[in-house]
Amino acid sequence: MRLRAVLLSVALVAAARSASAEPEDPQCNGAVDVHAVDASTHQPVVAATVRIASELLGTTDETGHFLIADLCPATMTVIVERDDYNAAEAIVTVTATARSSVEIEMRLGGEVIEVHERAPDPPPMQSSTEVSGAALERSRGKSFTAAIAEVPGVTQLKSATGVAKPIIRGQFGRRLLLLVDGVRHRAQEWGLEHAPEVDPFVAEKIRVVRGAGGVRYGSDAIGGVVLVDPAALRREPGYNGELHLIGMSNGRGGSIAGRVQGVPRSLPKLSTMLEGSIKRSAALEAPDYALDNTGAFEWSAGATVDYDLTSSDYKLSYRRYQAELGVCACLRAHSIDDFLAQARAGTPVGADEFSADFAIDRPKQQVVHDTVIARGSWVRDKLGRFTSTFAFQHDLRREYDVVRNADEAGAQYNFRLNSYELDGVFEHNPIHLSEHWHLRGAFGLSGLAQAHHYAGLHLVPPFTSLGAGAYAIERLIGHDVELELGARYDLTSRTAEIEKIDFQRLVRSGQLADGACGADIEPAKCSARYHTFTASSGALWRFAEPWSIRGELSVAQRAPNTDEQYLNGAAPTFPVLALGKPDLGPETTYGTSLTLGYAGTAVKAEASGFVNRIDDYIYFAPAIDDLGQPIIDTTIRGAFPRFTTRPIPALFFGADGGISAAPIKQLDLGAQVSLVRARNRATDGPLVLVPADHFRGSITYRPPDRWPLSNSFVTVTGTYVARKRGYDPAADFIPPPAGYFALGAEIGTETCTLGNKVKIALQGANLTNARYRDYTSLMRYYADEPGWQLWLRASVFFDSRKEQ
Amino acid sequence: MTLSKTSMLATLMLAACGSPGGGASNDEEVITTLVLSFAPTGGGVSITAEFDDPDGEGGQAGTAQPINLAAGSYTLTVGFQNRLEAPPEEITDEVRDEQEFHLVLFTGTAVAAAGPLTHSYGDQDANGLPVGLTSSVMARAGTGQLTVTLRHMPPEEPPVKAADTVMLAKQNGIETLGGSTDATATFLVTVP
Numbered sequence: 001m002r003l004r005a006v007l008l009s010v011a012l013v014a015a016a017r018s019a020s021a022e023p024e025d026p027q028c029n030g031a032v033d034v035h036a037v038d039a040s041t042h043q044p045v046v047a048a049t050v051r052i053a054s055e056l057l058g059t060t061d062e063t064g065h066f067l068i069a070d071l072c073p074a075t076m077t078v079i080v081e082r083d084d085y086n087a088a089e090a091i092v093t094v095t096a097t098a099r100s101s102v103e104i105e106m107r108l109g110g111e112v113i114e115v116h117e118r119a120p121d122p123p124p125m126q127s128s129t130e131v132s133g134a135a136l137e138r139s140r141g142k143s144f145t146a147a148i149a150e151v152p153g154v155t156q157l158k159s160a161t162g163v164a165k166p167i168i169r170g171q172f173g174r175r176l177l178l179l180v181d182g183v184r185h186r187a188q189e190w191g192l193e194h195a196p197e198v199d200p201f202v203a204e205k206i207r208v209v210r211g212a213g214g215v216r217y218g219s220d221a222i223g224g225v226v227l228v229d230p231a232a233l234r235r236e237p238g239y240n241g242e243l244h245l246i247g248m249s250n251g252r253g254g255s256i257a258g259r260v261q262g263v264p265r266s267l268p269k270l271s272t273m274l275e276g277s278i279k280r281s282a283a284l285e286a287p288d289y290a291l292d293n294t295g296a297f298e299w300s301a302g303a304t305v306d307y308d309l310t311s312s313d314y315k316l317s318y319r320r321y322q323a324e325l326g327v328c329a330c331l332r333a334h335s336i337d338d339f340l341a342q343a344r345a346g347t348p349v350g351a352d353e354f355s356a357d358f359a360i361d362r363p364k365q366q367v368v369h370d371t372v373i374a375r376g377s378w379v380r381d382k383l384g385r386f387t388s389t390f391a392f393q394h395d396l397r398r399e400y401d402v403v404r405n406a407d408e409a410g411a412q413y414n415f416r417l418n419s420y421e422l423d424g425v426f427e428h429n430p431i432h433l434s435e436h437w438h439l440r441g442a443f444g445l446s447g448l449a450q451a452h453h454y455a456g457l458h459l460v461p462p463f464t465s466l467g468a469g470a471y472a473i474e475r476l477i478g479h480d481v482e483l484e485l486g487a488r489y490d491l492t493s494r495t496a497e498i499e500k501i502d503f504q505r506l507v508r509s510g511q512l513a514d515g516a517c518g519a520d521i522e523p524a525k526c527s528a529r530y531h532t533f534t535a536s537s538g539a540l541w542r543f544a545e546p547w548s549i550r551g552e553l554s555v556a557q558r559a560p561n562t563d564e565q566y567l568n569g570a571a572p573t574f575p576v577l578a579l580g581k582p583d584l585g586p587e588t589t590y591g592t593s594l595t596l597g598y599a600g601t602a603v604k605a606e607a608s609g610f611v612n613r614i615d616d617y618i619y620f621a622p623a624i625d626d627l628g629q630p631i632i633d634t635t636i637r638g639a640f641p642r643f644t645t646r647p648i649p650a651l652f653f654g655a656d657g658g659i660s661a662a663p664i665k666q667l668d669l670g671a672q673v674s675l676v677r678a679r680n681r682a683t684d685g686p687l688v689l690v691p692a693d694h695f696r697g698s699i700t701y702r703p704p705d706r707w708p709l710s711n712s713f714v715t716v717t718g719t720y721v722a723r724k725r726g727y728d729p730a731a732d733f734i735p736p737p738a739g740y741f742a743l744g745a746e747i748g749t750e751t752c753t754l755g756n757k758v759k760i761a762l763q764g765a766n767l768t769n770a771r772y773r774d775y776t777s778l779m780r781y782y783a784d785e786p787g788w789q790l791w792l793r794a795s796v797f798f799d800s801r802k803e804q
Numbered sequence: 805m806t807l808s809k810t811s812m813l814a815t816l817m818l819a820a821c822g823s824p825g826g827g828a829s830n831d832e833e834v835i836t837t838l839v840l841s842f843a844p845t846g847g848g849v850s851i852t853a854e855f856d857d858p859d860g861e862g863g864q865a866g867t868a869q870p871i872n873l874a875a876g877s878y879t880l881t882v883g884f885q886n887r888l889e890a891p892p893e894e895i896t897d898e899v900r901d902e903q904e905f906h907l908v909l910f911t912g913t914a915v916a917a918a919g920p921l922t923h924s925y926g927d928q929d930a931n932g933l934p935v936g937l938t939s940s941v942m943a944r945a946g947t948g949q950l951t952v953t954l955r956h957m958p959p960e961e962p963p964v965k966a967a968d969t970v971m972l973a974k975q976n977g978i979e980t981l982g983g984s985t986d987a988t989a990t991f992l993v994t995v996p
Contacts, residue, residue, distance in 0.1 A: 329958065332984065334984035334985060335979070335984065335985045335988075337977075337978070337979040337985075338979045338984060338985065340979070341977065341979035341980055345980075349980060349981070349982050350958060350960075350964065350982035353958070353960055353964065353982075361959060362959060401833065402956065402958075402959050402983075402984065403833045404833070404895075404898040404899065404901070404902050404905075404906075404956070405898055405901070405902070406959070409833075412833060457833065457834070458860065458861075501859055501860065501888065504859065505859060505860075508859075508864060569861065570861055577861060633861070633865060634865040634866060635857055635860075635861040635865075635866065636835050636836060636837075636838060636855065636857050636861075636866055636987045636988065636989060637835075637861070637985055637986065637987060637988065638985055638988050640861070
């Protein structure tokens with residue numbers, strides 16, 4: 001918002017000058033490129049005003065630049081000012097035609113309000129979207145994944161618990177990184193039914209980077225990266241906070257969430273934050289029947305303290321997320337006959353008995369996720385900033401199946417993953433190569449230790465893992481052009497303890513050579529070590545304001561996950577027998593993407609195309625015997641198709657983009673599209689769970705403010721999801737569901753009560769109560785998606801420093 | 805230095821972690837073996853046939869022994885075991901404890917109209933509905949396939965099992981019932 005205002009004012013000033021000056025005068029074609037930088041850090045000084053004598057010319061842009069054009073030959077003094085800096089000036093001599101440039105160093109003022117704004121991170125070379133403000137508020141009370149589901153290129157992989165995980169450009173789970181407060185979320189992300197254990201209320205801003213972001217974030221960021229930024233800490237004495245109340249019609253539930261931040265007057269360097277949320281809902285209802293047992297109970301709590309000394313900063317935070325999620329009683333994955341009978345029936349077996357009550361019975365999931373983050377950062381004037389983060393994450397997941405003796409049986413699948421990470425990043429100060437070019441960059445080291453404990457029905461083994469990584473990334477920044485190069489190396493070492501019976505099963509199935517894990521197989525200790533390399537290059541060219549084009553080329557290697565190596569048992573989600581491949585090698589992605597952007601004042605648009613060729617893509621698919629027939633295992637629960645993980649050559653490509661336009665002040669029009677295609681290059685067959693084409697359009701009307709209401713709006717949204725084209729009957733079991741159209745709407749406003757901002761909104765989804773199934777929802781095999789749904793949200797924002 | 809400190813720290817912490825609980829192996833739901841025992845009503849030696857999957861699901865497929873009966877009437881008892889445990893765990897008792905939620909179904913050509921076996925349930929749960937752990941069987945000359953299925957009915961209260969459940973399963977297929985299959989095996993029946 002502020003950036004747009006700055007750009008706008010710069011544009012206006014520039015327009016005014018070219019109109020008032022006499023451009024025809026050949027004597028007055030001189031120009032001066034002013035570059036304002038911080039004297040100690042050499043970071044650009046953004047939004048500083050530039051003037052010559054008393055004539056105000058404009059403000060510097062996000063790179064600290066401002067161009068003064070149409071100058072007549074003379075010697076003049078250029079003055080640059082910003083509240084928190086001492087004014088600085090430079091004497092420039094303008095010649096008739098040549099363009100000169102001047103770098104003006106600015107020093108922080110003596111007794112000023114401390115402004116902690118660092119230069120923003122340079123824009124990623126991939127296409128990216130930020131979800132914050134109103135867009136994020138719209139998703140309050142829904143799942144974390146719903147918060148980013150409206151971003152181009154993002155779709156939801158919904159599970160039978162009603163929660164979902166994000167899919168970006170056809171990749172999810174293992175190939176998609178989620179970073180919360182800069183720390184990678186470590187959980188059982190491999191499971192299709194395992195939604196991210198993140199409370200969406202934590203986020204003040206969510207950034208979605210589409211495309212490989214492996215160098216900075218970890219080599220397995222093949223599909224993209226989701227960065228969850230918690231609320232910015234308060235820096236001035238006083239307190240502020242917010243409280244949200246949300247009620248939902250379908251599920252007859254609601255959420256309460258709140259956050260309080262405070263800085264004591266006696267200790268102005270100490271910033272504290274407390275936050276928490278609680279959500280309870282009954283089972284959801286599809287148009288014709290209840291989705292029995294999909295009730296949910298979730299809560300989360302967190303505390304953060306931060307001590308900020310000007311040249312260093314120390315932060316400690318703890319968060320817990322806990323949830324009990326009922327799995328739809330309509331799920332039938334215990335045998336292929338039951339599964340297919342249900343999938344083909346149209347209406348779930350026993351739907352007459354289904355009820356939308358609050359009780360959460362078996363089958364259900366219980367999850368707990370704890371995160372502790374300790375972070376210190378130190379600024380050295382002449383060098384840059386060093387940041388070190390230690391993070392501990394504890395992820396506990398218990399899954400309860402329908403069993404005999406349920407009161408005493410406990411959970412059938414118990415996963416506990418403890419992750420310890422330590423990383424250090426050094427961001428050097430911008431290095432000025434010339435007046436027009438400077439270099440920004442960072443070097444980082446990271447270490448990871450993980451221990452996974454497992455108890456329950458045979459599925460995945462316990463393991464311990466150690467990893468280390470090193471990376472460097474540099475960006476050459478010019479006025480209109482930015483170039484980036486990065487490289488990363490990771491070493492992963494892992495030892496899994498496989499029970500004798502599981503080991504023998506892998507050997508008998510041909511997935512593992514006998515003796516591959518030594519002579520002692522009680523249990524077999526299978527070790528693997530991977531060296532993976534990632535490199536990327538990117539370029540950004542603002543070829544004609546407000547147009548820009550970005551491109552990147554990358555090669556990334558991802559080490560296989562433990563489940564891909566050692567999965568061994570009946571998968572809880574699908575009626576298949578799953579077998580991992582312990583000796584899998586890393587998969588290698590060669591990716592490229594091109595993004596065209598337009599950032600005008602009335603129209604903003606971005607369109608992006610991508611191609612990812614993945615060699616040795618680790619794919620979970622039906623096992624085929626020597627004669628080309630699917631392998632069926634006969635067990636005491638009937639016949640099961642055997643699925644194995646194995647490397648295949650794959651190709652993903654597609655396009656996504658969005659446009660928002662304001663033809664008149666009160667009206668916003670938006671449109672988005674997401675297209676992904678994926679092929680097995682060996683067979684030219686389709687891959688499973690690659691989203692169907694998504695199209696979305698919205699119209700928002702913002703009436704003029706009328707006291708006491710402000711920022712009122714009405715939005716109507718339409719989403720069309722096409723039928724997925726192409727499917728593999730052996731791997732997908734039933735054909736993709738028909739396409740569907742979902743209608744949504746929202747009305748909201750803002751007011752002030754006792755000096756506190758209050759926001760109220762009513763939102764509706766699937767307003768036509770359409771019966772539909774979604775290709776990337778696991779529910780599609782069992783039941784329809786939920787019917788119409790209303791959310792009523794009320795939020796109060798308070799601050800000890802009342803707005804004037 | 806940092807690195808060695810880190811690895812030391814990591815080692816300490818890893819060592820401190822516990823198991824996620826929920827029982828050491830939690831195999832109470834696993835069934836490896838289904839045992840049919842035909843006791844002649846007039847007395848004599850019982851004839852047994854097993855379906856046994858010694859390594860559980862996956863790997864080696866289970867095998868079913870043939871059923872060879874002399875013509876006559878028998879009391880058939882069905883048993884379920886988990887032989888991955890030592891000594892083998894008797895699952896039949898658990899089924900009997902929750903008989904309102906379990907149903908053993910007998911299908912296949914062996915119990916069809918022209919088949920060699922005539923089957924009738926010999927036990928009832930608390931609601932007066934068949935369970936199938938004990939049955940009466942009449943054998944006459946012929947051959948056919950007998951599929952024995954242990955169905956775990958949905959955990960709804962009141963129980964979903966009804967008077968017509970067996971009939972519906974035979975008519976429309978077991979997969980059209982609610983709940984899930986805990987064990988199923990097909991045997992070849994020969995009555996000379």
